[in-house]
Structure formats: C-alpha cells, structure tokens
Amino acid sequence: MIYKFTRWWHGRAAAIRRVSHEEGHQVLVAELGGKVVGVLHQVFYLDMVLAGYNSHVNLLLVDEEHRGKALKKGAP
Secondary structure, three states: OHHHHHHHOOOHHHHHHHHOOOOOEEEEEEEEOOEEEEEEEEEEEEEOOOOEEEEEEEEEEEOHHHOOOOOOOOOO
C-alpha cells in the first residue's frame, strides 16, 4: 500500500524526503520486518487562539494488513 502511494505520483517519494527536513514538519515511519507499514506527516504551527504551538496531521497511511492492530513501543 505504501509502495502504491509513492508510485502513484512519481514525485511523491521525493516530496516526502524533502518535507522531512523542513522546519515545522515531522515525518514518522513505522517499520516492521524491514518493510514500511505506516507513514505520518505532521505540521506544527503557531496557533494564535491557543497562544502556543499546535499541529495537524497532513497525511496518515497504514498498510491494510496492519490497520486496527495495537501499537508497540519503538526502539529506545
């Protein structure tokens, strides 16, 4: 599923790599057995209503086989 997503538009994989280095952006990758099974892109911004930083999820992908399963703690 992740492979299909990045293949769907040739520049998407490059865009994911590029945005992962941008200030205010965070890209998290879930990996299992050497295979990417999830991707989350989160954008942080200064929220004038909350008078502090807030964020929104711009992209969340989870491989179909792994949806609805419990999360496990990652490596330290």
